[in-house]
Amino acid sequence: MTRRRRRPGAALAPYLLVLPGWLWLAAFFVTPVIVMVSLSLQTGDFIDGFRQTFHFGTYAHVVETYHVQLVRSLLYGAAATAGCALVGYPVAYWIAFRAGRHKSVFLFLLLLPFFVSFVIRTQSWNVVLADNGILLGPLKHLGLLPEGFHVLATPYAVIGGLTYNFLPFMVLPVYVALERVDARVLEASTDLYASRAQTFWRVVLPLSLPGVFAGVLLTFVPASADYVNAGILGGPSTTMIGNIIQTEYFTNLDYPAAAALSFVLMGALLLAVFAYARALGTDDVLEVAAR
């Protein structure tokens, strides 16, 4: 396999290929994160400017001030992830084992929402769930729901929106894992007189867990950090940490606090991601992302 007559420059080739993109990412991904950390350790205000003081108190301050929203974001993210797993697993199972020749059609239907803007999809739920809209209006008219009933601006609307928006990120990796399950293993299970339920719980489910883990990762991180759903479907009592970060940057102009909050959020989520990657490897996630 070794290539003969390697030219002296050949060893450089991969570096030259990687370099331009790497520089862009170094300049506009790595450097910004470092700058954000530095900004979070500055003090001052918007008018007089900020100075580097290594004031770690900002972190304690923002966590103390916004712990409600931080915890809420993680809870909503976890609830949406659990929702995606519960709703999505049976779908992935059905497509992998029951869809027959039409698998690709169903996978395509699953991806169809991605052809519509994320914001428009969320806004569509705003239309469907409006207090007197196409769903609640008729029900109220028939007297099935009290006049004051509403879904928008409740945690259910936000968690529902998150579950809706991230469901395909759960179904796809689970599907990939189920698709890999060797049919002969299932036959072996049946041959050994396992019932269908036993085959599922003791063979199929454990084999599909890497897919579930990948799905949890792909769902939990963006769902916890999302603020579009909370912004469009939520109300004042469902504010998530993303909404706060935006307010701090653009309304309060308190850059150190905003940077500290962003870093806390990113740190917490990346820590979870890397713990996961160490334990289970990144291949499943990257493979799904590549699809």
Next chain:
Amino acid sequence: MTNGTVAPAGDTVAAPGPRTARRPRRRPALTLYTWLVLAWLLLPIAVMVLFGFNDTHSKVNFTWQGFTLTWYRHLFAIPNLTAALVNSLTVALVVTVVATLLGTPIGLALGRHRFRGRGSVDLLLFSAIAAPEIALGAALLSLFIVLGVPRGYWTVVIAHVAFCIPYVAITVRARMAGHDPTLEEAARDLGAGPWTAFRLVTLPALLPGVASGALLCFALSIDDYVITSFNAGRTVTFPLWVYSASRTGVPPQVNVMGTLIFVGGLVIAGANVLFSRRRAA
């Protein structure tokens, strides 16, 4: 979204035949459930398309008032919205070109070469994809604030290119993984120079991956809200416009534009699938 989605690996399920034979009863409950979930997934799309035909008279487009084509005829009646859409489209085009040019070589290097530092490049790509979007947006905004760079059109382009590069790279790498390196050696043995071997052997194998990566880029860029909202300054893109309108009422033109983007996306994705099938055949 890419051609990879519709290709369940044929070799993993070696024997679908026996399994089908062993399955005497179907499970209608699970089938019905899957259809219900799919209906739930597709409901907002139906609402978007339908309300683009709604004969509404106020700005509030919440209840069905009858069918009309008015909004298709007056698609560009709201100058701000049109400008936002034009911004989104041109940003997505520039981003697609730049990110594909920068990301493809990384995917090529990772897919074809073993080199020191390969792991750290992998880690960089993985971090950029795994990091929550809001952190990327906030970090870039911090950089621009500290450097005193005014936010606007070009900072949006810079941000989008940064988050698109990893997606192009891994799409191309996935494509390279299925490419037999001995083919290129064979070309060299047959007297082709390195550039000729690349152009005639590697590049054609690579192209579908590059096309998928580019399409993914375009889709990610045109749809991005979070990172854009941090780095756009006064520049407004289509998602930003829709988000801010969602508080007061989204005019039906938004539904029409959404519908047209949806249909356009389907056509392009379909063409990409057909194109790569023909190449593969």
